[in-house]
């Protein structure tokens with residue numbers, strides 16, 4: 001194996017590579033970026049790795065989620081606050097159902113780069129580069145907007161810093177009302193479309209949660225503040241390696257290199273080739289690293305990825321995020337789990353039920369069905385239960401806004417509703433109500449899992 005450096009990835013094939021016109025300008029921006037203060041600290045990265053190690057043993061559960069693509073124009077306080085709110089609410093519901101603490105990791109403060117299935121896009125006979133996310137180019141369909149502009153790396157970095165600044169303040173006790181389920185917007189559960197048993201179940205859960213939190217509060221304000229002064233971590237797809245390597249540093253008092261753009265970067269389904277640049281870059285850093293695994297992954301390749309990305313088998317280091325799709329999960333997942341186990345590799349298994357379940361309506365709109373998403377989580381839980389392993393977390397594309405991008409759920413979104421508020425720049429997200437309902441349904445299923453003793 002070659003020696004690793006923060007630029008050794010440049011000697012490997014770069015899947016989804018960006019073509020910049022002026023390489024000197026890229027170098028200058030990377031140097032400027034590398035001199036700015038980091039977005040996260042090595043201390044936080046190490047702490048997250050420790051928490052993920054506990055999740056690998058079934059003693060914690062990971063909730064990871066956020067936009068498919070963050071954008072510079074949506075770096076707005078209302079959007080950030082609403083996203084944090086739904087995230088916190090979901091995590092409380094999952095703690096209640098799963099009887100274990102939840103690790104909250106947003107797709108936030110850096111989720112600006114997108115892999116695309118085609119490098120160019122054709123509209124009315126005009127062909128332009130595809131939109132690769134605000135880190136690379138702009139969504140408007142003009143040749144100027146679609147030109148890869150390295151200065152966007154600096155813009156995104158600044159916006160990530162502003163986003164994180166608000167998220168950190170909110171996490172530090174700024175969300176008193178969110179801890180009270182009686183303040184949540186649950187009116188939609190009363191709609192006719194919700195079967196009575198489910199409605200009763202939701203009401204009971206909310207009631208129990210309120211009581212439990214009220215009880216904690218009665219014990220003394222500190223206790224609730226401690227419970228809810230939420231630890232919150234960030235993640236994004238580490239797609240643009242210029243951006244990631246610019247902020248990859250050694251840190252005093254610690255060994256190794258840290259990617260300080262985010263706590264937990266992940267490698268996408270399209271860039272996880274064993275001999276590619278992404279695996280080369282991410283094998284060298286101390287951060288926990290996620291890898292998306294779709295139905296085409298061979299079990300032996302998953303084992304090789306684990307060996308390459310986590311050669312010491314370090315607890316909490318490697319997160320396998322499976323995104324098989326509801327149709328494939330029961331046949332594609334078991335061989336993977338078995339191969340990884342037989343090879344003695346330690347990973348945290350997480351289910352992304354979004355990316356294998358994208359469909360297109362007859363009028364050409366990309367969507368996902370609430371039921372497919374939920375069903376993939378349930379089937380994934382079944383597989384892990386049958387094989388005696390743990391599902392250690394879930395990964396969603398969601399927003400706190402009232403968008404209409406995914407169909408189904410108690411809110412009753414139909415294909416006809418999709419055009420009403422379809423706001424995503426990339427994949428369809430669960431809206432506030434769908435996300436909250438999803439957490440209720442998963443919590444309900446998780447409450448049947450055996451309890452893992454605290455150590």
Ligand code: PEP
Nearest residue numbers: 068268269270292323355
């Ligand atoms: C994503 O998470 O937005 C994504 C592109 O996922 P995947 O790499 O699994 O397709």
Ligand code: CO
Nearest residue numbers: 068397426427
């Ligand atoms: Co997506």
